Amino acid sequence: MINYEVFEREIEKGTIRNSYIFCGLDEEIIKDSINSILNKTISNDKDNLNLIKIDGMKTNFDDIMNACETFPLMSEKKVVIVYRANFLKDKSDEASNKLYKKILEYASDMPPYTILIMYYLFNDKREKPNKNKKLNSLDKLINVVYCDKLRRDTYIKKINDIFKLKKKNIGRIELMYFAEKVQNNFDIIKREVDKLISYTSGREITKKDIDMLISSNGEEDVFDLVELIAQRKIERAMDVMKDILYKSDQHMLIISNIQRHFVKLYDIKSGLRQGKRVSDFIKELRLPQFVCEKLIGQSNKFTEKQLSELVKLCVNTENNLKSSGVDKTMEMELLLVNTLTVKR
Structure with missing residues (x-):
């Protein structure tokens, strides 16, 4: 199992292997990796008859095997790409597990003229390839490339x-x-x-x-967190909170950002009730139109009463964080749990 940087160095040296599995959260990095293989072998021409693309959500083993077994046309190599190969996920349905087992058997007997590439996207940041039993088994036969965050x-x-x-x-x-x-x-x-x-x-x-x-990473994270609170998906909200704390272990700063976001939503909600429009918020908040539209959309998922109570919860949490001896992370998690008690 290798990462993106190791894969890139191999490609620069001209080392192309006969099979790959790409996985990670960033599909664009995966696509760029696949394109680098194509550029070194058969070219990335969409009309290239030696390039076969298969939807992993709609395929079966015979489709994949037949694509791999067919001889290339006027070329030494052909490339078969199986995208959305969700049958590689650790927990899958019976049909996906059956397909995976056949791929595992076939991987040791691939024709030398075919480069088989499969990829699938992780659901969230907690998913890691080294914890996936299917990938660990296939890694002995197929090169697994983990497209994680770049250096x-x-x-x-x-x-x-x-x-x-x-x-x-x-x-x-x-x-x-x-x-x-x-x-x-x-x-x-x-x-x-x-x-x-x-x-x-x-x-x-x-x-x-x-x-x-461009809004900052922190603002995007807080927006996502509040979105999960609106959907009452507190377990997922806790995962996002952990990611935020991992990136910036500054509890006071984070709670201030969350509080400020709820205040902004409250002001927008109040302004909409008074008849204000997007153009008014662009001037008042000094934000681009698309950001204001996103905030308006999110404010509509709360009532004014809810937003007022959520601001109060943030204030209480901030006061608790100022006390010495408290478990700051637990206080942040308690805030998320307490959002469930806020009624519309």
């Missing part, structure tokens, strides 16, 4: 490559700032790059532009 220098380089591909220059300082602010997911990063390029058409990108268009 800082690799991460920044890949973002810079996206700007270069779009033929847009960005200064080194602005690039580093953008990398810090944007969510670490290349599907999101590519959309944010497009948005930034469109906004700064004909001129250089500044830090002010980045601040205007």
Whole structure:
């Protein structure tokens, strides 16, 4: 089992293996990895007859085997890609487990002219490949590549490559700032790059532009946390809280951010009742339209009374955190549990 960086070094050296399984949270990194294999072997032309793509959610073993067994046309190699290969998940239904067992048997007898690539996306950050029994068994026969978060220098380089591909220059300082602010997911990063390029058409990108268009990672995390509170999915909210605390072990700062977010939603909810529109919130909050629209949508999942009570809960939690000797993480978890008691 290898990570993305090791895989990338192998590709640069020209080492192409006959089978791969890619897994992780970031589909764009996985797709880039697959494209690097295609570029080194048969090219990434969608009309290439030696490239076969199979939907892993709708396939069976015979489809995969027949695709692998067919000889390549006027080429030494052919590539078979099985995307959304959810039968590789540790816990699957009976049909998926049956397909997995046949793949496991077939993996040791693959034709030398075929490169088989399978990938599936993790559900959340808690899922790890080394805890997946299926992947551990297949890793003895197929190269499992875990596309986890990239090292800082690799991460920044890949973002810079996206700007270069779009033929847009960005200064080194602005690039580093953008990398810090944007969510670490290349599907999101590519959309944010497009948005930034469109906004700064004909001129250089500044830090002010980045601040205007991109909310910080912390704000995104708090938004996700509040979304789960609205859905009353407290167990998942606790997982998100743990991730936030892992990234920034600053309980007071985090509770302040959550409280500020609820206050913002309360003000929006109150403003909507008074007849305010998106344009009004853009001016008042000094936020882009798409951010205001997201906040309005989230505010509609609460009543004013709920938001008022949630703000009070945050204030109480903040006061408790100031007391010496308390278990700060437990206080944060207790806050989430207490949100269930807040009635509409």
